[in-house]
Amino acid sequence: MIYLDNAGTTKVGEEVVKSMLPFFDEFYGNASSLHTAGQIAKEHLENAREKVAKCINAEPNEIYFTSGGSESDNWAIHTACRYGELVGKKHIITSAIEHHAVLHTLDEMKKRGFEITYLPVYENGIVKVEDLKNAITDNTCLVTIMFANNEVGTIQPISQIGEVCKQHNVIFHTDAVQAVGHIPVNVKAMNIDMLSLSGHKFHASKGVGALYVKRGKPLFNFVYGGAQEGTKRAGTENLASIVGMATALEIGVSQMEQTTAHETQLRDMLFKQLSKIPHSKINGDLTNRLPNNFNMSFEGIEGESLLLLLDDAGICASSGSACTSGSLDPSHVLLAIGLPHEIAHGSLRLTLSKYTTLQEIEQTIKIVPEVVEKLRSYSPVWNSLQKGEKQYVIQ
Numbered sequence: 232m233i234y235l236d237n238a239g240t241t242k243v244g245e246e247v248v249k250s251m252l253p254f255f256d257e258f259y260g261n262a263s264s265l266h267t268a269g270q271i272a273k274e275h276l277e278n279a280r281e282k283v284a285k286c287i288n289a290e291p292n293e294i295y296f297t298s299g300g301s302e303s304d305n306w307a308i309h310t311a312c313r314y315g316e317l318v319g320k321k322h323i324i325t326s327a328i329e330h331h332a333v334l335h336t337l338d339e340m341k342k343r344g345f346e347i348t349y350l351p352v353y354e355n356g357i358v359k360v361e362d363l364k365n366a367i368t369d370n371t372c373l374v375t376i377m378f379a380n381n382e383v384g385t386i387q388p389i390s391q392i393g394e395v396c397k398q399h400n401v402i403f404h405t406d407a408v409q410a411v412g413h414i415p416v417n418v419k420a421m422n423i424d425m426l427s428l429s430g431h432k433f434h435a436s437k438g439v440g441a442l443y444v445k446r447g448k449p450l451f452n453f454v455y456g457g458a459q460e461g462t463k464r465a466g467t468e469n470l471a472s473i474v475g476m477a478t479a480l481e482i483g484v485s486q487m488e489q490t491t492a493h494e495t496q497l498r499d500m501l502f503k504q505l506s507k508i509p510h511s512k513i514n515g516d517l518t519n520r521l522p523n524n525f526n527m528s529f530e531g532i533e534g535e536s537l538l539l540l541l542d543d544a545g546i547c548a549s550s551g552s553a554c555t556s557g558s559l560d561p562s563h564v565l566l567a568i569g570l571p572h573e574i575a576h577g578s579l580r581l582t583l584s585k586y587t588t589l590q591e592i593e594q595t596i597k598i599v600p601e602v603v604e605k606l607r608s609y610s611p612v613w614n615s616l617q618k619g620e621k622q623y624v625i626q
């Protein structure tokens with residue numbers, strides 16, 4: 232099996248598994264207990280917090296462990312909105328291409344009377360800082376813009392956004408789930424107030440993540456109960472996963488340069504070779520892009536069918552259709568970068584990891600054109616394009 236869906240989730244690294252194992256049957260104490268077993272657990276917990284903090288240039292007491300990216304996004308937005316309500320500011324700025332963990336939370340805030348501005352991202356999938364400056368008002372309580380996009384891999388101008396938010400004294404949250412452990416993230420230098428990260432996107436286990444909150448910024452309790460996580464988020468800590476996440480992040484950061492070089496080389500081979508497919512188009516920006524992200528559209532085919540045939544050929548990929556949500560609507564991200572519905576439907580996302588091999592990519596480069604050709608041969612749309620009854624959208 233060739234696994235090219237690493238934006239969906241990643242394999243847990245061997246060293247990560249190894250670091251987690253003692254916490255199931257050896258150091259299984261509850262970090263809140265005062266006895267020795269509890270204190271050992273507590274020490275490992277705080278050690279993990281220090282490691283995670285260091286990897287994004289935060290302080291340990293600015294890191295709150297959560298159940299993952301979705302919870303962190305929810306918590307950040309809930310907190311900023313609660314603060315906004317207290318100070319009488321009810322305007323939020325975000326981008327059109329956020330993850331649903333952000334967009335659906337904002338839908339809820341809209342019901343609670345918040346006004347939301349969705350910044351456009353243009354064809355390259357990147358927000359314009361000018362647009363942000365124009366959108367900020369005295370009523371703005373939160374700017375939440377993702378660090379890197381999970382579908383088209385575009386990286387936003389986070390430092391510049393942070394600078395604008397700082398000047399206007401507006402809370403800046405970034406969903407950095409696709410960025411942390413993959414590209415450099417420095418919360419201090421980038422003026423980030425809140426940041427979400429998730430372990431399973433960088434070779435740790437699922438169901439563990441963190442929210443970074445800059446000291447001095449408001450943070451309201453999200454889960455009530457015990458006094459864990461500085462009394463802000465109750466629940467016995469998922470220590471094995473937290474330790475694994477710290478291990479994975481340290482490895483990710485220490486190997487970043489070589490992983491980036493490896494992924495970029497293989498990813499660019501995919502772009503170069505698969506661009507030879509007629510009437511195909513690369514989605515997103517080629518420069519400000521995650522090293523492991525490939526996204527292209529092929530005219531005249533359905534992404535869903537493409538996925539199924541690729542799966543038959545042993546390749547795990549992802550498409551631009553929101554099949555996961557059970558709807559046939561194409562992804563809001565592909566529509567936001569200006570793709571017409573029918574083109575967005577024929578999209579393919581391949582996301583690599585440090586474990587992806589040259590051989591796997593060569594195999595993919597061989598199979599994808601065959602599958603696209605096969606699907607086109609069945610496609611009535613392709614047939615009428617070929618006959619000239621319809622005009623190609625992608626030349």
Ligand SMILES: *Cc1c(COP(=O)(O)O)cnc(C)c1O
Pocket residue numbers: 238239298299300301302304330332377379380381406408409429430431432438439440
């Ligand atoms: C995966 C992902 C999330 C959700 O993280 P979970 O840990 O799966 O809840 C949020 N934002 C982005 C950009 C993601 O890629």
